[in-house]
Amino acid sequence: MVASLYLSFTDYSLIGDANWIGLENYQRMLEDPRLLTSIGVTFRYVFISVPLQLAMALGLAMVLDRGVRGLPIYRSIFYLPSLLGGSVAIAIMWRQVFGTEGLVNQVLAIFGVQGQGWISHPDYALDTLIILNVWTFGSPMVIFLAGLRQIPVMYYEAARVDGAGPIRRFLNITVPLLTPIIFFNLVLQIINAFQAFTQAFIVSGGKGGPSDSTLFYTLYLYERGFTAFDMGYASALAWLLLMIIGLFTALNFFMSKLWVFYGD
Template identity: 55%
Template sequence: MSLTHEASRESANSTPARRPRNGRPPRRGAETRAGYAFLAPWLLGFITLTAGPMIASLYLSFTNFHPIRDWGWVGFDNFTRLFDDPRFMDSVQVTGLYAVVGTPIKLAAALGVAMLLNNRRRGQGTYRSLFYAPSLIGASVSIAIIWKAMFNDQGIVDEIGQFFGMKPGGWVGNPDMTLPMMILLAVWQFGAPMVIFLAGLKQIPNELYEAAEVDGAGPLRKFFRITLPMLSPVLFFNLVLETINSFQVFASAFIISGGKGGPANSTLFYTLYLYQRGFGQGQLGYAAAMAWLLVIVVGIITLIFFKTSKYWVHYGGETR
């Protein structure tokens, strides 16, 4: 009798506890609520500061919104008017040339310096900090003012150029030299991609270079056969990031040109012209259309990069 009672008791103890009707234990539900509570500030900020303004700007892009005048729905008129605007086409040309020329030069400079800093030497940390410093301060208004003073008429760059036989006049007031000056400013800020390249170089096994040396490979062959293929994922990341950044140049162009994009529209970058139409002339609907066209173009370029990456980006352990 006692054995039967003991067995029934063990059977009752081994019966699984009932789960709530929603299928989740009470602790799991509490953790879920706590997770949503911690996410609430970010969600609130995303909805009010990111998603909300984006939806509002998309709506405004189909209107002729003006802060002090009557406005209404115009459909796709803003988008069609863009291509009849000569200053818009100038801004597209300036920004496109800046991205196509400046981005490769900046990445080449970043990779070259990263390869130099990859070798062990005394004071290596100091050199890395000095090369990275321009990326921390290069986009600031104060540096843009200093840069303008350096390249202006009678500036230090103009004085050095005259010493070597160049004509006086400065770069700021010369339409043929302002865009190269802006590209040079972008290249000067190569610290961020340099650090990323340096981290990628640290991941390449030295055994590959040693084996290449045994086979008689020189520096160029090792660079194109080992360094570039092994560094291609990092190169792809920097290429996408820097290309997107090149379409967002504003502060330096605004300071150097005084907000006008001159001379002769040579510094009229896309975002600067967007600012002029939206906040200078109050044509916020037109500016919103420009902003969304920029989003679409950058998205298409990024998609092309990702689609073509399978032909030249090689990941470790990947078989082709």
């Protein structure tokens, strides 16, 4: 980290010596249109995929918490995408699923709908990656399931006696008592989403997709450092990403005082 901080103030091509240039790399960010594009793409990915992923994870955790027979099997099956979601193999598979001749278009053809190359269309390419991230809901689901198991059953029994329906019990018992788990998953998944790289690199062919529609921040950082051999600027980009993640994490901790409830 110290070395990258030093390199962020240099002009370094990975081959020759690093030449000190001061704040030029950081000033250059203000005039870099592709950097702004990558930030916009990444923010859209984070703020859409993370809430959808957590909602999916919580919903399935509540279903499994009802005492489904064979729970360990279902839990393992649902957790498997989280283990594989960041792999190259799954990214390649996803590219085939949403390709012109992929599974999605084959299903649409059954209903007489003409499909298209979803990953090659600038309006839909990012959506395919959002779906991929939502699909890897297994890790937060297991954590939600553990949290649900810690809520005393007597609270629900008392609520039923008072005439509270399922929605009322969910909003007044489940959500407040589960807020520490929701907060933990939220912070963890936001950090992971900001660092997403493999899916975008494989699906877009490492070039940011059509019209830079899948140009994630990490993908642009990789492009500057290891394709353009502009490691000084890439190091500055890495530190900017660290500051962005730190800012959102600090903001989450600050806002948690308003909605996270602990036992004490």
